Amino acid sequence: MVRPRAASRPHTLPGFGLALGYTLFYLGVVVLIPLAGLVFKTFTIPWADFRAAVGAPRVMAALGLSFGAALVAAAIDVLLGLLIAWALVRYPFPGRRLADALVDLPFALPTAVAGISLTTLYSPNGWLGGFLNTLGVQIAFTRLGIVIALIFIGLPFVVRVVQPVLQDIEVEQEEVAACLGAGRLQTFLRVILPVLTPALVTGFTLAFARAVGEYGSVIFIAGNLPMVSEIAPLIIVIKLEQYDFAGATSVALVMLATAFLLLFAINVVQRRFRKRFWPA
Amino acid sequence: MHIARKNPPLSLATRETSAMRRMLIAAALIVLLLFLFLPLAVIFREALRMGWQVYLDAIAEPYAVAAIRLTLVTAAIAVPFNLFFGIAAAWCIAKFDFRGKNLLVTLIDLPFSVSPVISGLVYVLLFGAQGWLGPWFAGHGIQIIFAVPGIVLATVFVTFPFVARELIPLMQEQGREEEEAALLLGAGGLQTFLRITLPNIKWGLLYGVLLCNARAMGEFGAVSVVSGHIRGLTNTIPLHVEILYNEYNFAAAFAVASLLTLLALVTLTAKTLLAWLYANKTGS
Numbered sequence: 200m201v202r203p204r205a206a207s208r209p210h211t212l213p214g215f216g217l218a219l220g221y222t223l224f225y226l227g228v229v230v231l232i233p234l235a236g237l238v239f240k241t242f243t244i245p246w247a248d249f250r251a252a253v254g255a256p257r258v259m260a261a262l263g264l265s266f267g268a269a270l271v272a273a274a275i276d277v278l279l280g281l282l283i284a285w286a287l288v289r290y291p292f293p294g295r296r297l298a299d300a301l302v303d304l305p306f307a308l309p310t311a312v313a314g315i316s317l318t319t320l321y322s323p324n325g326w327l328g329g330f331l332n333t334l335g336v337q338i339a340f341t342r343l344g345i346v347i348a349l350i351f352i353g354l355p356f357v358v359r360v361v362q363p364v365l366q367d368i369e370v371e372q373e374e375v376a377a378c379l380g381a382g383r384l385q386t387f388l389r390v391i392l393p394v395l396t397p398a399l400v401t402g403f404t405l406a407f408a409r410a411v412g413e414y415g416s417v418i419f420i421a422g423n424l425p426m427v428s429e430i431a432p433l434i435i436v437i438k439l440e441q442y443d444f445a446g447a448t449s450v451a452l453v454m455l456a457t458a459f460l461l462l463f464a465i466n467v468v469q470r471r472f473r474k475r476f477w478p479a
Numbered sequence: 480m481h482i483a484r485k486n487p488p489l490s491l492a493t494r495e496t497s498a499m500r501r502m503l504i505a506a507a508l509i510v511l512l513l514f515l516f517l518p519l520a521v522i523f524r525e526a527l528r529m530g531w532q533v534y535l536d537a538i539a540e541p542y543a544v545a546a547i548r549l550t551l552v553t554a555a556i557a558v559p560f561n562l563f564f565g566i567a568a569a570w571c572i573a574k575f576d577f578r579g580k581n582l583l584v585t586l587i588d589l590p591f592s593v594s595p596v597i598s599g600l601v602y603v604l605l606f607g608a609q610g611w612l613g614p615w616f617a618g619h620g621i622q623i624i625f626a627v628p629g630i631v632l633a634t635v636f637v638t639f640p641f642v643a644r645e646l647i648p649l650m651q652e653q654g655r656e657e658e659e660a661a662l663l664l665g666a667g668g669l670q671t672f673l674r675i676t677l678p679n680i681k682w683g684l685l686y687g688v689l690l691c692n693a694r695a696m697g698e699f700g701a702v703s704v705v706s707g708h709i710r711g712l713t714n715t716i717p718l719h720v721e722i723l724y725n726e727y728n729f730a731a732a733f734a735v736a737s738l739l740t741l742l743a744l745v746t747l748t749a750k751t752l753l754a755w756l757y758a759n760k761t762g763s
Contacts, residue, residue: 211662214570215574219575226564229632229636230589230636230639232605233605234593234601237597282506285503286508296751298507300747300748300751301516306690307746307750309696311720312739316521316522316525383494411594419724435596435597435704436704439603444609448600448604455594
């Protein structure tokens with residue numbers, strides 16, 4: 200049987216032209232034209248200026264910090280998110296609903312509010328900062344603080360992506376593994392984890408993408424010392440405040456391009472992985 | 480020989496020992512407590528540290544009131560725009576087949592992967608004093624950057640995908656049979672939408688609007704870049720919080736921040752209720 204081509208299927212419902220037209224128009228005006236403007240602006244910047252702006256040690260340090268801290272935070276989010284998703288899906292415990300609702304807090308809480316709250320919590324006289332200070336660990340106004348803020352921001356992405364996949368795993372697979380003599384840990388590592396891996400990678404990607412560009416929750420806790428704890432989005436803000444539009448645009452373009460390349464690479468790896476474990 | 484046991488070995492083999500379960504639950508709860516609950520608790524504790532009078536004064540102060548008003552106005556403009564767009568986008572993506580659909584879905588999600596600061600920057604480049612369109616608008620007496628229009632534009636950009644993203648999977652799942660039946664029975668296009676589609680998507684729509692609104696009222700990075708931080712004129716609530724905090728006026732900063740936190744809690748509660756409502760409906 201030949202399947203009808205999707206595009207040749209007649210439209211039975213009304214309003215397609217109008218809805219699509221409006222969607223494309225609005226998308227173009229609000230998102231695509233402004234973003235294209237950023238790219239065009241970069242073309243007007245002489246190459247030497249672009250290189251000078253991006254290659255400055257302070258900018259390089261900030262870019263490295265933004266991407267490095269985002270990678271670390273997203274990796275920690277994967278571990279913590281898996282733990283939380285596992286407990287929420289598999290174990291009934293009192294207050295589970297409340298815990299489940301709390302997971303979305305970083306989505307709903309404004310970043311600036313999260314920023315001042317985390318700073319207060321981890322500052323040397325805060326609830327957690329005071330305790331950690333006695334152990335000789337300082338979080339607020341250091342790079343560790345940046346990672347903590349990024350963990351907070353990215354955590355729900357992992358939990359929300361892993362949860363439905365974990366729910367859909369059929370108990371039979373685990374029973375078969377147990378019948379064949381696998382221990383619980385072995386079953387987890389060799390049966391459950393491979394099924395969860397695509398979701399974990401997606402969660403990592405989302406958390407990372409969000410963390411790279413994060414601004415509000417980070418700038419309060421970061422300390423913002425040049426070369427040490429200054430993130431790339433802050434560099435853009437500083438350049439804008441100095442009316443250095445070309446410099447700000449250059450840094451923004453490098454951030455966008457690097458983020459998209461990394462996300463693209465993760466996508467490719469994930470597709471390869473899928474093909475290997477589920478051919479066809 | 481008696482082989483029936485209370486706990487068949489098979490189910491034990493697919494579960495962790497009870498000690499292990501307790502440990503995992505405890506670990507998960509500790510993570511939730513440290514990373515999510517404590518930051519929430521700190522806000523209210525700091526806000527009320529100096530007592531209710533200081534709290535109320537911080538909120539009733541003229542600059543705070545101006546910031547609250549601007550935030551409400553911004554959300555009241557940005558949310559309906561993106562609501563209308565979300566419905567149009569979901570209608571053509573979920574109910575029709577056409578080429579380039581996947582690309583369109585990807586493009587709609589684009590603002591999520593752009594740093595808020597960059598979202599503000601693109602509008603500065605476009606409408607700023609040295610931007611492409613800025614001088615033209617300035618010539619006609621319209622200021623966009625460092626003024627309210629810029630704040631609204633940046634907010635529209637960062638909240639752009641929320642409603643569409645909520646509606647597309649929901650409407651895809653519902654298919655088009657009901658609408659087709661309505662049309663066959665003689666209903667007009669608008670009538671079909673209002674009486675068939677809208678009731679079907681109302682909870683998803685409401686959730687999308689809530690998320691969109693929470694982000695619109697709480698956006699910081701993008702708005703900060705285009706606002707110019709003029710007290711009483713172009714300060715939204717999050718920007719006002721930043722100023723108070725940087726002035727070491729912590730009690731006032733947290734008092735104003737607690738308003739946004741309450742909004743976040745209302746959003747989360749409504750989300751939980753909506754999910755529960757939806758599960759009950761489809762479950763029966």
